[in-house]
Amino acid sequence: MQRGCSPVNHIAPVRVAAVGCGYWGPNVIRNLSEVPGFELAWVCDADPARLAPVATRYPTTRATTRIDDIFADPTVHAVYIATPVSSHYRFVKRALDFGKHVLVEKPLATTVERAEELAEIARARGLTLLVGHTFVFSPPVRKVKELIDSGMLGPIYYVETTRVNLGLFQKDVSVLWDLGPHDVSILNYWLNEVPTHVSARGRSYVGEALEDVAFLTLEYPSGILAQLQISWLAPSKLRRTSIVGRQKMIVYDDLEPVEKVKIYDRGVDRQPASFGEFQLTYRSGDILSPRLDTTEPLRIECEHFLECIRTGRTPDASPQSGVDVVRVIHAAERSLRTGGSPQPVYEPVAAMEPTP
Numbered sequence: 001m002q003r004g005c006s007p008v009n010h011i012a013p014v015r016v017a018a019v020g021c022g023y024w025g026p027n028v029i030r031n032l033s034e035v036p037g038f039e040l041a042w043v044c045d046a047d048p049a050r051l052a053p054v055a056t057r058y059p060t061t062r063a064t065t066r067i068d069d070i071f072a073d074p075t076v077h078a079v080y081i082a083t084p085v086s087s088h089y090r091f092v093k094r095a096l097d098f099g100k101h102v103l104v105e106k107p108l109a110t111t112v113e114r115a116e117e118l119a120e121i122a123r124a125r126g127l128t129l130l131v132g133h134t135f136v137f138s139p140p141v142r143k144v145k146e147l148i149d150s151g152m153l154g155p156i157y158y159v160e161t162t163r164v165n166l167g168l169f170q171k172d173v174s175v176l177w178d179l180g181p182h183d184v185s186i187l188n189y190w191l192n193e194v195p196t197h198v199s200a201r202g203r204s205y206v207g208e209a210l211e212d213v214a215f216l217t218l219e220y221p222s223g224i225l226a227q228l229q230i231s232w233l234a235p236s237k238l239r240r241t242s243i244v245g246r247q248k249m250i251v252y253d254d255l256e257p258v259e260k261v262k263i264y265d266r267g268v269d270r271q272p273a274s275f276g277e278f279q280l281t282y283r284s285g286d287i288l289s290p291r292l293d294t295t296e297p298l299r300i301e302c303e304h305f306l307e308c309i310r311t312g313r314t315p316d317a318s319p320q321s322g323v324d325v326v327r328v329i330h331a332a333e334r335s336l337r338t339g340g341s342p343q344p345v346y347e348p349v350a351a352m353e354p355t356p
């Protein structure tokens with residue numbers, strides 16, 4: 001079904017509707033309401049109790065429990081979707097079919113085929129489809145990208161990342177689909193490549209079927225290994241990543257109030273010794289913490305959404321990056337089901353149905 005909405009012009013505000021006023025949606029809705037150039041036209045949640053406080057906060061915005069009211073409004077140019085993961089495909093597809101630009105929370109969809117289909121619809125209709133890989137818009141993550149691209153780390157050996165806390169247990173997806181997209185999107189963005197193979201082990205300790213703890217190993221074409229630990233079942237919240245390069249190392253700790261990124265001038269050098277043997281020398285130099293922009297990542301994400309709608313540029317968190325993340329998580333899911341054996345990211349995609 002192909003329908004249109006009134007075209008975006010460069011003077012009038014872009015009218016955006018937000019669907020999903022649960023835990024996460026209101027954070028983005030606040031930013032959409034504050035970014036000049038957007039007009040928050042509708043807020044929507046199927047649950048009136050979730051909708052009510054948000055509707056009260058934006059008294060000039062229309063409120064509804066029926067998502068179809070939004071699709072049927074031809075004056076709505078763009079839709080923000082923050083509903084449960086299992087509903088993303090259905091709602092994004094309908095929004096695109098109605099000619100709306102879309103910002104959808106991660107992950108784009110729960111199968112590779114569906115993610116690719118959405119990317120193709122957006123491309124064919126010339127609509128912006130931005131995947132809410134929030135961390136790609138986070139100043140410390142962008143600073144690390146800048147440092148990696150500058151070459152100051154030297155060749156990167158490996159990356160290790162921990163994203164654990166107590167809860168929030170999701171009802172429709174495992175921790176793999178809930179927390180995994182954050183780290184995979186960050187790593188793919190930093191390294192500018194997509195893993196070739198993924199292996200994963202995980203367990204459902206508290207729930208019945210959906211894993212609440214998972215350990216992933218990603219192998220990138222450049223040879224970089226990345227180790228990811230994700231969990232809803234941990235004594236304290238940790239958001240810590242180490243990137244180990246030959247020249248320098250970086251620690252990115254998102255929970256640090258100010259010095260979220262630290263560059264360590266540390267390493268081990270191999271020096272030739274006698275009789276063809278090598279001697280290791282350890283380097284332990286300064287620790288540097290670069291100044292970071294303090295803008296809220298969601299503000300940057302919403303401003304970027306507006307810019308992409310207005311100019312037609314491909315979003316930094318593009319549909320293709322959304323497809324790549326789904327591919328990696330899907331491969332991890334296959335690995336989980338086969339006891340942790342490494343699975344190719346690109347083949348085969350139709351071998352099994354994912355859990356969500």
Ligand SMILES: NC(=O)c1ccc[n+]([C@@H]2O[C@H](COP(=O)([O-])OP(=O)(O)OC[C@H]3O[C@@H](n4cnc5c(N)ncnc54)[C@H](O)[C@@H]3O)[C@@H](O)[C@H]2O)c1
Nearest residue numbers: 020021022023024025045046047050082083085105106134
């Ligand atoms: N970017 C981030 O850092 C981040 C953080 C947390 C969650 N998320 C994502 O945000 C999304 C929502 O997660 P959450 O934790 O807020 O979930 P949630 O369950 O708290 O909220 C989802 C809301 O969607 C509503 N909803 C469900 N079906 C609907 C329908 N048919 N029409 C209208 N409303 C409907 C529910 O009533 C609920 O209020 C997920 O995709 C999640 O992955 C992103």
